Amino acid sequence: MEKPVRWGVLGASKFARQHMAPAIHAADGAVLAGLATSDPAKAAPFVAFQPDLQVFGDYEALLAASDIDAVYIPLPNHLHIEWAHKALEAGKHVLCEKPIALQADEIDALIALRDKTGLLAAEAYMIVHHPQWQRAKHLLQDGAIGELMHVEGVFTYNNAADVGNIRNRPNVGGGGIPDIGVYTYGATRFMTDQEPQAITHADLTWENDVDVVARVSAQFDGFTAHWVNSMRMHPLQDMTFHGDEGILRLTAPFNPNVFDGAKIEIHQTGNAVRVERFPSDNHYKLQVESFCQSVRTGAPYAWTLEQARGTQLMIDRVFEAAKKDI
Structure with a gap:
């Protein structure tokens, strides 16, 4: 053993x-x-x-x-x-x-x-260990929706009443983008294995020196992306990958089986919709097991520091673009 x-x-x-x-x-x-x-x-x-x-x-x-x-x-x-x-x-x-x-x-x-x-x-970054994301990436790369044209990502919640919440405090690295933008941005990078060529729009609303609403757009090689992240909007989670022959949609991409049931909707030609569900997987447990396996065997880990750096660089670029858009 x-x-x-x-x-x-x-x-x-x-x-x-x-x-x-x-x-x-x-x-x-x-x-x-x-x-x-x-x-x-x-x-x-x-x-x-x-x-x-x-x-x-x-x-x-x-x-x-x-x-x-x-x-x-x-x-x-x-x-x-x-x-x-x-x-x-x-x-x-x-x-x-x-x-x-x-x-x-x-x-x-x-x-x-x-x-x-x-x-x-x-x-x-636990989502990459969840079967719904691994399956979605396989479908995308296998051409299930044809050529990817656009990505739409939303992750919002409202903690305005919780003034002391750590996410509302600038001195400890608070803000909506560090907290949840990391998911919408990182998920796009994970699915496509691409980095943005340009941040084309960054509209940020600030309170107490932390971003509370962020509407951000980017150009990638062959597709565009738009993300909404907010700590002042009604809760919503959705990631949609829109191709020329179909759509992949994850309706509980970040808190599966908490926000909603974990599932992938595959919309294809002729209004056909196929739904794949993942009712029992715990991505936190899967993350730990993957980490332990890598420690014991040296097997590659699914989310490296280099990959984390890529998302953080994207966040840095969003904040820089927001300054220019003011």
């Missing part, structure tokens, strides 16, 4: 408590072994489902533990790069929440450190 990867979590965030820690605990080949938090009350819900969990009083203590193999980092955005570096330097594999950096060039040194240590470091 292969030795499982023993995981530690830096910080008792709500997202870690609700999604990633349970996913690590449930994943084949993984053990949720440690949690770093100075607040016993925040540790209690984690211990409730993993009684053997070792609770460390600070992040450094967890990184110093010899029986922790990999670290998951769900800290505020502005701390990702710092603690990813520290974890690699401590000899731990790293899975860090998105966005892994606030500027693309910040990722360069992390790539160099990854290569120097020989450890796995990756951004937690």
